[in-house]
Amino acid sequence: MQQLSNKFKVIEESYNKINSWYEAYASEFSSEDNEIQINIDLVKAHTARVVENVNELGSSIDIEESDLFLIRIAALLHDIGRFVQLVEHDTYADTPDSNHIQIGLRVIEEHEVLNGLEDAEKALIIDCVKMHDLNILPKISDERSFTLIHLLRDADRIDVLRIVSDYYTHKKVHPNRHLDMELKDLPGIAKKISKDIMAEKVANREDVETLNDLKLFQMSWIFDIKYKRSFKMVSEKSYIKAIFETLPKSDVVIDMYRNMKIFMENQL
Ligand SMILES: [Fe+2]
Ligand SMILES: [Fe+2]
The missing domain is CATH 1.10.3210 (Hypothetical protein af1432)
Structure with a gap:
């Protein structure tokens, strides 16, 4: 003792x-x-x-x-x-x-x-x-x-989601090229990223080619979150929803978001 x-x-x-x-x-x-x-x-x-x-x-x-x-x-x-x-x-x-x-x-x-x-x-x-x-x-x-x-x-991820969801929402008024990670804001989503997210897997950073890919990659961290309290924190602050709001609303993006939303709800 x-x-x-x-x-x-x-x-x-x-x-x-x-x-x-x-x-x-x-x-x-x-x-x-x-x-x-x-x-x-x-x-x-x-x-x-x-x-x-x-x-x-x-x-x-x-x-x-x-x-x-x-x-x-x-x-x-x-x-x-x-x-x-x-x-x-x-x-x-x-x-x-x-x-x-x-x-x-x-x-x-x-x-x-x-x-x-x-x-x-x-x-x-x-x-x-x-x-x-x-x-x-x-x-x-x-x-x-x-x-x-x-x-x-x-x-770490809870706070990065907090930072980037706020940043993407207000990016037009307060641009920060560092948070864009040198990526271009082009339309289109890497196929490998949507495949991983639809399979409830965290996406691969190496597959990230555009800013939209980066946003989805960060959203996919929810598949790797471990603790119930963490899910509660992410869910209560609506970080995933806030990032989704800044993405183009194509069918594939809507499907991915729906998948992540259901996954999150099942962890609470
Ligand atoms: Fe960190
Ligand atoms: Fe770090």
């Missing part, structure tokens, strides 16, 4: 230390380019909300208190690579030269952010950062890793 409460204390203290480090690190980034500055602020606000989301989702399931702090650390760090990606590479698009996860892992290592934690906990956090954005997860046999990775993925 004593050992458990010591472990809890170490993780809680690590969280507080990493939180202070994160605040100081993030505050170093600014840009004279207004759009880059808007996106730096967006990453900061997103990170704060992902921390809130993992807390809310984690509290809704049976999880140890110390793991709640661990997943909050992972949430704080999951997009730490976005700052360098934005300021040095001027994009959100992950390429071999500018991948926000690879940059993030480098930053975590160079700044020795996880020093003070045990190896097993360090490895868990690194796995969460590495896997938070994978299109399709490998099989994870360790139950604790499985839970924490899915908590972060759900929490």
Whole structure:
């Protein structure tokens, strides 16, 4: 028992230390380019909300208190690579030269952010950062890793859906080329994407060719959401419906939306 409460204390203290480090690190980034500055602020606000989301989702399931702090650390760090990606590479698009996860892992290592934690906990956090954005997860046999990775993925996607549904709705007034991911707003939908969505599968990022494909790809994350509370959050805020409203209303789009709507309703 004593050992458990010591472990809890170490993780809680690590969280507080990493939180202070994160605040100081993030505050170093600014840009004279207004759009880059808007996106730096967006990453900061997103990170704060992902921390809130993992807390809310984690509290809704049976999880140890110390793991709640661990997943909050992972949430704080999951997009730490976005700052360098934005300021040095001027994009959100992950390429071999500018991948926000690879940059993030480098930053975590160079700044020795996880020093003070045990190896097993360090490895868990690194796995969460590495896997938070994978299109399709490998099989994870360790139950604790499985839970924490899915908590972060759900929490992250809920907030990305919040950001992009708002962005697509108001895009004409407040364009942000970074959120368009360098994609053109052309009509037409990639066949592979509609095939995946009709099969209730998350679409493949590599099949995304246009902005409409990107919107549908992001909507298809619902097929990969894990926790009931996550479905509730996405459903209550109508993120999927809001994105649908910005798509061309072709038969295939209407069919895909209907499929996703029914799937969501069945998870609630
Ligand atoms: Fe990310
Ligand atoms: Fe994120």
